[in-house]
Amino acid sequence: MYYKHAVFEVEVKYRVPGHDVIKEKLKALNAKFLEHTEETDIYFNSPIRDFAKTDEALRVRIYGDGTVVLTYKGPRIGGIGKTREELSVTVNDLESLLEILRRLDFKEVARVIKRRDIYNYENFTIYIDIVEGLGNFVEVETMVNDRELINKATEEVLQLGDKLGLRRDWIERKTYLELVLEKNSMNKP
């Protein structure tokens, strides 16, 4: 029952000095440019446990075209990557959704705003991200529907990262949410 709808996102994030090199490499590999998006993510915390501690996330994502998606992310289960189970639904009304979450005592904790160019290469999705207040990142991602396949998929993601000139010491295991929360707490007087 539980696994029926499970999808595991196998993903490695790199903090990069800039995006010129990777864009050339993607071109050389004949990766397909899919789209440019602007995404605003609003993260909520649970009233009964601290998602920062349980490593879960509840996110409302607003895409540039106005599409609204509610996502629950389970704890990271991979090693070097940030594999999680994801459950998502598309919702027709942002304001009502936010108000429902507030009434159910979920508290907004942070907003992450990013512009991203999305590429496809073989089984992988590559995100070239500029995150407001955080800087430049690249995420390399694939999806598997079986927990057993995570390690193999992570290795493939890392090998593609190598090919794209992404240094392994650039790997950032923290989520954008964690990085934004860190930054916010450092900026407090």
Next chain:
Amino acid sequence: MYYKHAVFEVEVKYRVPGHDVIKEKLKALNAKFLEHTEETDIYFNSPIRDFAKTDEALRVRIYGDGTVVLTYKGPRIGGIGKTREELSVTVNDLESLLEILRRLDFKEVARVIKRRDIYNYENFTIYIDIVEGLGNFVEVETMVNDRELINKATEEVLQLGDKLGLRRDWIERKTYLELVLEKNSMNKP
């Protein structure tokens, strides 16, 4: 901010012996038949408070055509009626929505399954309901977007009820959820 999206459902429910008389009255009034629907409602309770006590409700409704709507209902604020504030979003994936709610520790408490014929008359909606395990009901409803208008609207709903041959001593202030829960608890050994 809060009231911007508020809609108050002003509604009176009657437990009726049958539906023949009201259908004739609706015909005589030239009320417009809108549609026949079959609705399955799945109700959830909060992990942090008992919605049965706070008089709130969190409902996933599945319409006969497959449409899925998530609704939060605030406490009843009217006297004789069952006026509440409602917040709803349409969602594209039932199974993912149910799984997200479970992961956020909402517990399923009951299912209410009903067949309803829906009529429109002036500003009112009339629901002719057969509820699985509960019997025959009629609901007369209107919507207002301002708390100040509730009493006036309730009076109008009651007057229409009179016109439709609905006896005031048939008024049932309990929700279908409460009636189903009552029945379930009575059936326990």
